[in-house]
Amino acid sequence: MEKTKEILNIEDLCISFEQYEKGLRRVELNVITNLSVNVGEGEIVAVVGSSGSGKSLLAHAVLGLLPKNANVRGRVSFRGELLTAERIRELRGKEICLVPQSVSYLDPLMKVGAQVRHSRGDEDSIKRQERLFGDYSLKQKTAGLYPFELSGGMARRILLASALMESPKLIIADEPTPGLDLPLAKKAMADFRSFADEGNGVLLITHDIELALEVADRIAVFYAGTTVEEALVSDFEREETLRHPYTKALWRAFPRRGFQALDGVQPYVKDMPAGCPFAPRCGLAGPECAGEIPLRAAAGGTVRCVRFSGGEEINGGKEAKSNEA
Amino acid sequence: MGIQIGKFIGVNIAKAVLLIIAISVVCFILVSASPVDPVRAYVGEVGMANMSQEALQQLNDYFGVNTPFWERYFNWLGDFVRGDMGQSLIYRQPVADVIGVKFINSMALMITAWIISGILGFILGIIAGMRRGSAADKLIKGYSLLLASTPSFWLALIMLMIFAVWLQWLPIGLSVPIGVDASEVSIFDTARHLILPALTLSVIGVANIALHTREKVIDVMEADYIVYARACGESTRQILKNHGLRNILLPAITLQFASFSEIFGGSVLVEQVFSYPGLGNAAVSAGLSGDVPMLLGIAVISAALVFTGNLIANILYGVIDPRIRRSMLHE
Amino acid sequence: MNDVHAVPVLQRAKKARFSLRKRTIAVLVLTVGFLLTITVAGVLCGDAAVTTDFTQKNFAPSFADPFGTDWLGRDMLARTLRGLSISIFIGLGASTVSAVIALILGTMAATLGSKVDAVITWLVDLLMGIPHLLLLILISFALGKGTVGVIVAVALSHWPSLTRVLRGEILQIKEEDYVKIARKMGQSRWQIAVKHILPHIFPQFLVGLILLFPHAILHEASITFLGFGLPPEQPGIGNILSESMSYLSMGMWWLAVFPGVALLLTVILFDTAGGNLRKLIDPFSAQD
Numbered sequence: 001m002e003k004t005k006e007i008l009n010i011e012d013l014c015i016s017f018e019q020y021e022k023g024l025r026r027v028e029l030n031v032i033t034n035l036s037v038n039v040g041e042g043e044i045v046a047v048v049g050s051s052g053s054g055k056s057l058l059a060h061a062v063l064g065l066l067p068k069n070a071n072v073r074g075r076v077s078f079r080g081e082l083l084t085a086e087r088i089r090e091l092r093g094k095e096i097c098l099v100p101q102s103v104s105y106l107d108p109l110m111k112v113g114a115q116v117r118h119s120r121g122d123e124d125s126i127k128r129q130e131r132l133f134g135d136y137s138l139k140q141k142t143a144g145l146y147p148f149e150l151s152g153g154m155a156r157r158i159l160l161a162s163a164l165m166e167s168p169k170l171i172i173a174d175e176p177t178p179g180l181d182l183p184l185a186k187k188a189m190a191d192f193r194s195f196a197d198e199g200n201g202v203l204l205i206t207h208d209i210e211l212a213l214e215v216a217d218r219i220a221v222f223y224a225g226t227t228v229e230e231a232l233v234s235d236f237e238r239e240e241t242l243r244h245p246y247t248k249a250l251w252r253a254f255p256r257r258g259f260q261a262l263d264g265v266q267p268y269v270k271d272m273p274a275g276c277p278f279a280p281r282c283g284l285a286g287p288e289c290a291g292e293i294p295l296r297a298a299a300g301g302t303v304r305c306v307r308f309s310g311g312e313e314i315n316g317g318k319e320a321k322s323n324e325a
Numbered sequence: 326m327g328i329q330i331g332k333f334i335g336v337n338i339a340k341a342v343l344l345i346i347a348i349s350v351v352c353f354i355l356v357s358a359s360p361v362d363p364v365r366a367y368v369g370e371v372g373m374a375n376m377s378q379e380a381l382q383q384l385n386d387y388f389g390v391n392t393p394f395w396e397r398y399f400n401w402l403g404d405f406v407r408g409d410m411g412q413s414l415i416y417r418q419p420v421a422d423v424i425g426v427k428f429i430n431s432m433a434l435m436i437t438a439w440i441i442s443g444i445l446g447f448i449l450g451i452i453a454g455m456r457r458g459s460a461a462d463k464l465i466k467g468y469s470l471l472l473a474s475t476p477s478f479w480l481a482l483i484m485l486m487i488f489a490v491w492l493q494w495l496p497i498g499l500s501v502p503i504g505v506d507a508s509e510v511s512i513f514d515t516a517r518h519l520i521l522p523a524l525t526l527s528v529i530g531v532a533n534i535a536l537h538t539r540e541k542v543i544d545v546m547e548a549d550y551i552v553y554a555r556a557c558g559e560s561t562r563q564i565l566k567n568h569g570l571r572n573i574l575l576p577a578i579t580l581q582f583a584s585f586s587e588i589f590g591g592s593v594l595v596e597q598v599f600s601y602p603g604l605g606n607a608a609v610s611a612g613l614s615g616d617v618p619m620l621l622g623i624a625v626i627s628a629a630l631v632f633t634g635n636l637i638a639n640i641l642y643g644v645i646d647p648r649i650r651r652s653m654l655h656e
Numbered sequence: 657m658n659d660v661h662a663v664p665v666l667q668r669a670k671k672a673r674f675s676l677r678k679r680t681i682a683v684l685v686l687t688v689g690f691l692l693t694i695t696v697a698g699v700l701c702g703d704a705a706v707t708t709d710f711t712q713k714n715f716a717p718s719f720a721d722p723f724g725t726d727w728l729g730r731d732m733l734a735r736t737l738r739g740l741s742i743s744i745f746i747g748l749g750a751s752t753v754s755a756v757i758a759l760i761l762g763t764m765a766a767t768l769g770s771k772v773d774a775v776i777t778w779l780v781d782l783l784m785g786i787p788h789l790l791l792l793i794l795i796s797f798a799l800g801k802g803t804v805g806v807i808v809a810v811a812l813s814h815w816p817s818l819t820r821v822l823r824g825e826i827l828q829i830k831e832e833d834y835v836k837i838a839r840k841m842g843q844s845r846w847q848i849a850v851k852h853i854l855p856h857i858f859p860q861f862l863v864g865l866i867l868l869f870p871h872a873i874l875h876e877a878s879i880t881f882l883g884f885g886l887p888p889e890q891p892g893i894g895n896i897l898s899e900s901m902s903y904l905s906m907g908m909w910w911l912a913v914f915p916g917v918a919l920l921l922t923v924i925l926f927d928t929a930g931g932n933l934r935k936l937i938d939p940f941s942a943q944d
Contacts, residue, residue, distance in 0.1 A: 018669045063556050064667065067547065072667035085666050093558020105553035107568045109575075109647065118557050119567040146647045162557070344778075344785050351782065355798040458670075474923040476874055478881050479897060479916035486904050486912065590789035594878055598901070605789075609882050612793045624794060628785050635785075 006080065007170050007201035008062070008096075009038040013074030015054075015061055028071075029269050032057055035074070035227050036295060036302065037220045039170065039201040044192055046204040046212035049222030053266060055205045056101055058222075059174045062203075063098055064088040079169065093118075097163040099173040103155035106147040113143025116162045125165075132161040136187070152179030160188055164195070171195065172203045177211060189215040209250060218301070221247045224266045224277035231301040243303035246278045276305065330650075333643050334636075341632040345625065349405075352624040353398050361615035401621070411618030415610055420622040423607065428626065431603030434596070435588050437523040442530030443581045449531065450538025451573065455565065457543055465535060472532035477591045481525045481598035488521055522599045526591050533584065538577050545572045575645055582641065585634030589627050680932045687929040691744065694922065698741025704734035706891060717910050724910035727903060732896075736915045739893040740922055742886065743873045747926075750810035750876070751868035758815040759861055762822030766830065767849050776823070780816040788813060792875055796884040806885035810872050818864045825857050859937040866930035870923040877919060893919045 015032040031054045039045045049055045060066050062076060064085055076083045078091060092098075106115055116132065117125045133140055136157040142150075150158065156179050163171055173192070177185045192202045193215060206212055212219055213233055220227045221244065229244040242248050252260040264281040273279055275290040282289070284307045293304050294313045364384045376384075385391060392400075404411065410420035453465040472480075488494050545551060546569070554564045593605030600606070604623055611619035643649045709729035717724040723732035765776035783791065795809035829835060830853070838848050879885045880894025888895055893915050900911035 012663055014663075016669075060552070061666070065552050065556055066667060068670040070667055071665075071669045073663050073665050075664060076666065082664065083666075084664065088666070092556055098553065098556040100549070100553050100556070102549070104549040107550040107554070107572070109571045110568065118559070119563070146651065148648050149651060344782055347782050348785055352786070352794055355794045358798040360800040361797070470927075471920075471924070474870060474874075474927055475920055476877055476881075476916065476923075478878060479912070479919065482897060482901065482904070482912045482916065486909055490905055490907070586784070586787045589787040593787075593789050593793075594881070597882055608790060608793060609884075612797045613883050620794070620797065624786065624790055627787050627790055631785050631787060 005041045007039050007041055007043075007078065008203060009075075009077045010058075010062065011036045011075040013058070013061060013076065014072070015057055015066065016071045017067075018069045018071070027270075030225065030272065031269055032061070032225045034295075034304075035222075035225070037203070037227055037230065039203050041199050041201060042196050043218065044196050044202040044204055044216045045218045045220060046206055046216035047220045047222050047227070048206060048209045048212050050266065051207045053222060054225055054269075055207075055222050056174050059098060059172045059203070059205055062088070062172060063092045063096060065098075094166060095168055096170045096172065097166055097168040099159050099163045099171060099176045101174045103147055103150060103152070103159075105159065106155065108147055111144055111146060112150065112158050115147075116143075116158060116165055118162075118165065128165060129161070132164055135191075136161055136184075153181065153184060156180050156188075157184065160191070164191070168200070170201045170203065172205070174205045175207070176204070177206070177208065185211070210254075221250065224272065225269065226277065226304065227302075228276075228278060228305065229301065229303045235299075235301060241299075243298060243301060243308050244278075244305050245282045245284055245307070249281075330644060334640055337636050337639050341636055345628050345632060346402075348628045349402065349621070349625050350398065352621055353401065354394075356617045356620055357394060357397075359615070359617075361617075365615075405622075405625070410622040413611070413619045414616040415614050415619065416616075420618045423619065424604065424622050424626060427602060427604045427607045430601065431592060431596070431605065434519060434522050434526065434601065434603055435585075435592050437519065438526030438530055438592075439581065439584075439588055441523070441527040443534060443577075445527070446531040446534030447538050447574075447577050450535040450577070451542055451565075451569075453535065454539040454542025454546070455561070457539075462539075466539065469532040469536045469539075472529055473536070475529065476594075477525065477529050478594040478598055480529060481522070481595045484521050484525050485598060518599075518601065522592075522595045522601050525595050525599075526588065529591055530584070530588060533587070534577065534581060537580050538573060541573050541576055542569070545569060548572075575642065579638040579642055582634045582638035586631045589630065677936070680935050684929055684932040684936070687925045687932070691922065691925055691929070694737060695741045695744050698737040698739070698744075701734040701737050704731055706730065706735075706889070714908060716908075717914070723914040724908075726899075726908075726911055732910065732914060735891040735896055736893070736918045738891045739896055739915060740918055742890065742892055743876055743919070744922070746807055746810065746876050747869050747873040750807050751814060751865060751872040753811035754814035754872070755818060755861065755865040755868055757811075758818035758822055758864070759857075761815065762819045763826060763849055763853065763857075765819070765823045766826035767845050767853065773823075776819070780819055783813070783816045788875070789878060792879045793882070793884055796879055801884050803886055803890070806876055806879055809879065809884075810875055813875075814868055814872060818868065821864060822857055822860065825860050826853055829853050829856050863930060863934045863937060866926065866933055869930070870926040873919075873926065874923055 013032060013035040014030065016028050016030045019027055019029055035058065037045065037047060037058075047055055047058060057066065061070075061072050061074075066072060076088075078087075078095065081087070083091070106112065110119075113129060114121075117129050129143070130140060133142060138154065138157055138161070142154065142158075147155065147158075156176065160176060163173070171192070176188060180188060189211070192204070196202050204212065204216060209219070213236055216233055219231050219233060219236070221229045221231070223246050229242070229247045231242060231247065235241040235243075236251060239248055239251050242251055249260075249262045251257060253262060262281060267273060267277055267280065273290065276282070276285070276293050279285040279289040286307075288306050291306075293306055295302055295304050296308060296313050298308070298312075364381070401411070408421055410424065412418070413420045413423050416423045449465045449469075453462040456462050546564075551564055551568060554568055559567065589605070592603060593608060595601070596603045596605040597609055604627065608620060608623045608627075610616070611623065707730065709725075712721075712725050712729040713727055715721050715725040715729075721731060721733065723736055725731055726735075761776050761779075765773045786794070791813045792809045795812055796805035799805035799808055835848060835852050838852055843851070876885060877892065877894040877897075880892045881898045882894075883898070885894055886892035888899075896915045897912055900908070900915075903911055
């Protein structure tokens with residue numbers, strides 16, 4: 001595989017929330033632990049996980065949008081530059097744009113045209129916004145509507161247009177397709193593809209693995225707050241090329257592969273098992289799964305499983321750092 | 326669209342009128358239940374002893390002492406609608422005339438305080454909410470909580486003591502200097518007598534609006550659309566300008582219009598302390614000396630004032646908030 | 657050079673300085689204790705509040721007379737304490753009555769169907785349409801002023817806002833699954849109200865009741881100050897402050913300052929007690 005230039009590299013991202021339970025006891029909830037994923041130039045990388053597993057937090061963490069009671073640790077680098085909280089604030093909206101999850105991310109008291117233009121009223125902005133509306137088959141008079149007057153699909157397209165208003169290097173799309181009919185979803189995905197082909201990157205966060213397999217170059221499988229495997233889309237053609245037992249279970253659950261649903265549910269953040277979070281549902285689990293699970297690189301992907309033999313252990317951020325020069 | 330808004334306003338006005346009529350019934354029941362004899366209150370003990378039987382009968386008829394309740398009520402209501410609120414017992418003038426003068430005095434006081442407390446409270450609330458947890462926030466929150474617990478008449482007493490007694494900067498009471506004919510009073514004099522009561526009312530009124538605005542700012546700043554604006558690279562200042570104000574201002578204005586009842590209550594106490602000749606002061610004198618027509622007149626007028634405030638708040642919401650305005654249009 | 661292996665921190669959770677449960681309880685106990693002390697002291701000081709002593713007139717505050725004495729030589733500390741304890745008794749009694757009215761009307765509005773709801777909502781709107789202080793004056797006037805007048809006025813005028821809150825609260829509970837199931841299982845409206853709804857709104861009711869106290873106390877003092885409440889011979893705070901007005905121009909500031917501060921303090925103590933109780937009962941409201 002040829003080495004592409006890296007746009008976004010996330011290593012060992014950990015997010016926890018400090019919360020107060022009944023009786024004002026303070027607890028720390030670890031919602032994302034040791035998550036690693038990277039996006040190269042020209043790539044669409046999909047982070048796939050089931051609904052409600054906290055994938056959105058990943059997008060918010062990269063953009064520094066988490067609420068004040070969050071702890072965020074981890075190495076996030078953008079085009080080789082290790083990011084600080086200040087640097088993130090400078091980049092967001094310019095180099096990195098977000099396509100948010102729902103219409104609630106639009107100001108309810110502002111007309112959507114102005115929102116897509118990010119409150120700018122100059123001629124260039126208006127022209128660009130009108131062109132984007134045309135691209136997404138939105139009537140020009142839609143600009144004068146308020147968010148509550150939009151259908152689900154229209155709202156989606158507004159949010160997409162809003163991200164493409166700038167010329168970012170990276171788009172982080174958080175569940176961008178629900179509510180879109182198939183042609184529009186395909187159009188949105190084709191836009192992401194051509195955006196990526198211009199040498200940019202897309203981090204696509206979704207629960208829809210079929211969609212991800214269709215447009216993405218690589219898939220990061222998200223389970224209970226961490227990525228258990230990063231695989232090329234081509235790895236999903238056969239079960240044997242997949243690395244993690246959870247990914248294999250997902251593969252077996254595909255409609256066209258016989259719909260073998262996996263028993264049990266994802267552990268809730270409060271009773272997360274030590275070591276591998278998938279161990280309680282895994283047929284291969286053993287006592288060593290409760291210990292530290294190192295990340296291993298193998299055949300163009302990565303995996304976090306002690307049962308996986310082969311590949312080499314990745315030692316923290318060292319490798320990424322040395323590649324940079 | 327115009328028709329819809331017209332209908333919306335019409336329905337609201339009709340509801341308000343119905344409630345005001347109901348309020349007048351309640352007030353009428355309350356004043357009728359009073360053991361205070363209106364005739365006795367009108368002529369006084371000595372007058373009662375010296376009055377002829379016919380004159381007494383005449384007065385009894387005038388005040389409807391022996392007429393049934395509903396008849397008396399509808400007589401009163403009929404007169405009221407025609408602008409005749411009866412004869413004030415203590416001012417010996419038509420109630421409508423007395424209220425006319427007092428109303429203007431009270432409005433000058435209340436509107437001044439209303440505007441000052443509204444603007445100041447809004448600004449303080451935004452500062453506190455945007456810098457939640459900072460020293461400024463704690464100071465503003467502490468001030469507001471303290472003032473919310475302060476009896477307004479006591480604050481008025483303290484103001485009076487500091488500015489009128491100790492510093493002697495401002496007059497102690499009466500909006501017209503004693504011995505000066507009301508027509509000769511300059512606007513400057515009136516304004517001077519307005520300062521302390523208005524200041525007291527403003528200082529108290531700030532607390533409520535500041536606390537509410539602060540809460541609203543905190544709410545709004547955690548909303549998804551603010552998170553997204555931040556993701557689009559907007560600075561805190563831009564966010565406040567582009568999204569914050571439009572989402573905070575409407576509830577604040579609504580709250581301020583809906584606070585007429587409290588401002589009126591505050592003005593009753595403050596007018597009493599500063600002997601300011603407004604509606605509140607007149608209501609207290611009327612209540613203390615059994616001036617029933619006066620008390621009724623003020624009760625209905627003040628209820629109308631409260632409903633006007635609520636009505637404006639409702640209409641503002643309907644007209645300014647696109648969610649309500651457009652849904653009326655699509656109906 | 658920085659260590660490249662150190663994992664950078666991108667965001668550190670802001671430590672919300674929540675008062676812990678223990679501290680909340682401590683504050684609650686302290687405020688309640690303080691209020692009890694004031695009440696008991698006011699009762700115990702007996703006649704000292706009304707005893708005149710012309711050898712001790714117009715004393716400014718000193719160690720012997722911390723609050724000073726008035727123009728009749730009455731001890732202002734004793735008068736203030738007595739006034740506060742009267743206010744607290746009236747406040748407690750009247751707001752309890754008001755809260756019970758609110759509980760009954762709120763439950764009726766939310767459970768007995770749309771017609772009852774419309775009537776009660778309308779009644780709430782009606783009473784909220786009259787400026788509160790004027791309503792107090794009118795009720796007190798109807799009852800010929802005096803102590804009974806002020807108690808009834810405060811008791812009859814404070815229920816509308818709490819009724820609204822409780823009604824909303826109950827409407828929400830009615831949407832909960834366990835209530836819907838109970839209804840499907842054929843329990844009557846009354847059974848559901850008593851068995852499932854009342855226990856759940858009791859905490860809200862209690863907090864609402866305690867937060868009514870400060871309002872009741874302030875309003876009692878206000879209408880007494882205006883002359884509609886306690887008779888002049890009773891040392892209510894409203895009377896004390898009203899009388900003090902004639903002596904302010906003579907520089908007797910202590911007549912107004914100390915009783916007022918004491919009233920303010922009492923109101924704040926009640927507010928604090930209510931707020932802390934709310935924190936204990938409903939920690940989510942305590943997020944600030």
